[in-house]
Amino acid sequence: MALLKTTNVVKRFGGLTAVNKINLVFEKGQIASIIGPNGAGKTTFFNTLTGIYTPEEGEIEFDGRSLIGLRPDQVATRGIARTFQNIRLFGSMTVIENILVGMHIRLKQTGMDILFRRKFFFEEEAEAEERAKELMSFVGLRNVGNELARNLPYGGQRRIEIARALAANPSLILLDEPTAGMNPNETADAIKLFRSIRDDKGITVLLIEHDMRVIMNISERISVMDYGEKIAEGTPAEIRSDQRVIEAYLGREAAAATQA
């Protein structure tokens, strides 16, 4: 069943068409990815999905309902969580608080519960804290719950961002270049984590990457973007041999050279 479906999505900035008539279908339970060279429009496409931008044309359907015109917070409430290309944690909050912010839409405490510290407030906070700890160990963070997020090393911050996104109990998680800047060991760990998000939590994973190796290893389905357009789609094996993809990545002359 299609979880997310985009039809002819177009996003323009002035004269520049950053996303041009993108048609994509992502199935529930998949690990799918979008690749493309830098500036291909991948992040803009993510921002269009999550409501940061409103597309000029086209339709985005999630779980059978349209997302067009929703604010980013409403999109999040529908069950799409995301991370950012350049990590955007709440730096002066602790790690556990960052994850609790991710839980915002799942918490039911009202102003009255908060001001009068009713029993429900304590129960919910304790439960949330418990879940936050579980998520921390799920992404492989230990003994850092009370650290300020900005004091963690780069790899740790990537993990917090994923834990924070998972805290919202999403049905789809969008990861924007999650392995950027990682060394091969860290990348291997990260790939394991992405698998277990899908396998253990049943959450559909959609990745953006420009590093081919990561994608080939993990994705079940790959869409390739270049200059705002989808130029290819298929399994890793199909993509690997696609002429247009090779051209987009290596340039036309290099592609000709490899053929020759």
Next chain:
Amino acid sequence: MKNFFDNFYARINNGKNPYYVTFGLLILGAVLVYISPRSLLAFMILMLCPMAIYFLNMETKIKVLIGILLAVVIIPVLGIRNIFYLEVIFQISVFAALALGLNIVVGMAGLLDLGYVAFYAVGAYLWAIFGSKQLSLLYSVPGAAAASAEFSLDPRWFWLFLFLGLALAALTGILLGLPVLRLRGDYLAIVTLGFGEVIRVLALNLDKPINLTNGPQGITPIQRPPLPPSYIMDVFRNILEPIVGHEVTDAQFYNVFFYFIALIVIMVAIVVARRLEDSRIGRAWTAIREDETAAIAMGIPLVQMKLYAFAAGASFAGIMGVIYGANRTFVSPESFSFLQSIGVLTMVILGGLGSIPGVIIGAAVVVFLNIQVLQTFSLFLSSLRQSDAVIPIINFAWRDLSNQLDPAKYQKLVFGLILVIMMIYRPAGLIPAERRQRELTHEEDE
């Protein structure tokens, strides 16, 4: 230098030392203020006591006990002996409540509000209009008050108006916030500044077409809530008079009375601010302050959460406005100028954005600076002016010093210097906000 302070702090915070220090300060301060009620130094020693309670490690029970002893017994008694200090403490409480409210908006949610006293004005004018004779003077020219005019409400309504002031200020905050909270931070700052000026200009000019605010002259007299019945007051009077050594008038009782009202409000304000901070709402505010784009992607509705912050901050100011109006029995547009808004902002920045103990200390320092240090300095200069003293080397006679050099009138300079210096050297404030540390034993086990 820093090392010296750390060592010093570690030493007095060791074992039983905190108890000795705190009790010592309490007793020494109380005795000194009792003996020389006019001494600035004595008062400062007494004021170190609440800081000791806050900063030193002691059993919570003892802390509460000393706090109650200080706030409920010692300060009122000393305050009746020299009413000036009670006034200082009352002003500190008023501004501390305002600073706590502004701290929610600026410190926690990161929305720079430059017209915060507008909400204070809303509360003050609400009780001023209903708690004075103003309602029966609506159609008369300002200044030409009919002698026959009567108070429109019984003074006991004051208690209800505390809550009405709170609600009206919160509502004003929401009405202002709805259109403008979408704006970027720096634009929001200018718009709130404009809103503050709008409220002040309205207060100044709404003496026509109907005389609602009595214009620049302000509204007076405003009623105060009645004191407890006289037989109760007589009991207090009989106890207090031998201690303070002079007759205790109703006016002095009123000072103590308002001190207690302010104390209760400030306690409630602290509890409310703390509870909000440590909740889903407070976390959302901090998230918005840190990174709006990430916050909204986590599903936090920005405008709604910002409205909560505006309303919560405004309500603190609204309730204090009602109390202020009743305490002074007089309100005028002058009390609600841009300078006042920046004054409260200075308190928050000096103490530490987002830090609840910080902003209270910030309020105390700024109020103390304004009505004690600058005033004392002014008096000192004017006494020099009247003397025949001469500055030796440059041969300058103090007599010739310009009358313009009156430190009490240079509040702006003080606020400005504090703002610039803090922003450059210590943007987190004197007592930076700290995040709550949670018990994470579960995590350690693994």
Next chain:
Amino acid sequence: MKTFTSNPFYKFIIFPVGQMLAFILGAGTLLSVIIILLAYIFRGSVTNLDLVERTITILPKVLIDGITIGFVYATIALGYTMVYGVLEFINFSHSEIFMVGGVVGVELLRYFDAQGSLATMNEYVVIGMAIVLGMVIAGGLAVTVERIAYKPLRGAPRLVPLISAIGMSFILQDAVRLILGLTTGEFNVILPQFGTFDEFQILTIPGIANAVQIQNKTILLIAVTVMMLVGLNFLVNGTKIGKAIRAVAQDRPTASLMGINVNLIISLTFLIGGALGGAAGVLFALKVTRLDPFVGFFPGLKAFTAAVLGGIGNLTGALLGGLVLGLLESFGASYLGIFTEGAFGAEYKDILAFAILIIILIFRPSGLLGQTVGQKA
């Protein structure tokens, strides 16, 4: 035709002056038509006078007042908009730079007056000297303030330099008050009487019964501001320095990579903005004849409103915004009282600007001439 439009004389003199005339005529005519229409509609509701006749009688004066103050606002607004264009930062203390310029200019005139030479000197030379001195001091002060209070905060969250600027604005107000108080014993600065500036020139417009009177100094004020605006336009669009300023405003890191000294350009921006503000201060002093250290607050805020109204960061926008705001304020101050029979009057003119600011920010935050820029994710 093409050769003519690329002719520097057309590009830097005819075109900007024509643009100003177009703005004045456009905004002035539009507002005049609206007010006369309103006067017809409400003719019956105001009983004590003929609303239409009264409206038309004072209209020329209202227009001239509005244009005069509009030019002052535009000149101050340029300082806000240039700094915003380069640093994305509201230079809150610009209103005090403006005030300092005015105070310095008037102090120079008072100095000549005390010397007894003011009466004997050529009045236009004296005014010229006051303006130049005001520009130098105000420009220098603006650069100094930037170095002390803003430069250490570059790269900090947006609100940090803004708060520092508010602090700086307060410091400057009281510092000027202190200096004036210690040196002259009084902090009000009153313009000495000299020359023939207060005399009226009579302008007869055919078709209108009453002759229109314009003060000499109004003509002087407009002439000087127009010259400065033309000069600034040339500086920004016609010189290498201007190119560097525009490059830094577009993209600071790239400009720096291209070998532009970004710090120097930022200082220069403050210098130019400050100098314009200082000149506006002297001209404003000439108009109001009395200053004090707190006089900058409202003109400053209105000029900021003008900058936002025109589209902040856009120089032409600041000019248009200033003129429109000046006219609106003049119309509001003159007609509000007449239309409401005195219930609301000129005392509301200061908050009129805020009302306009709020309305623009809500409905068109990019201003009249600004472009909507997509938010960066």
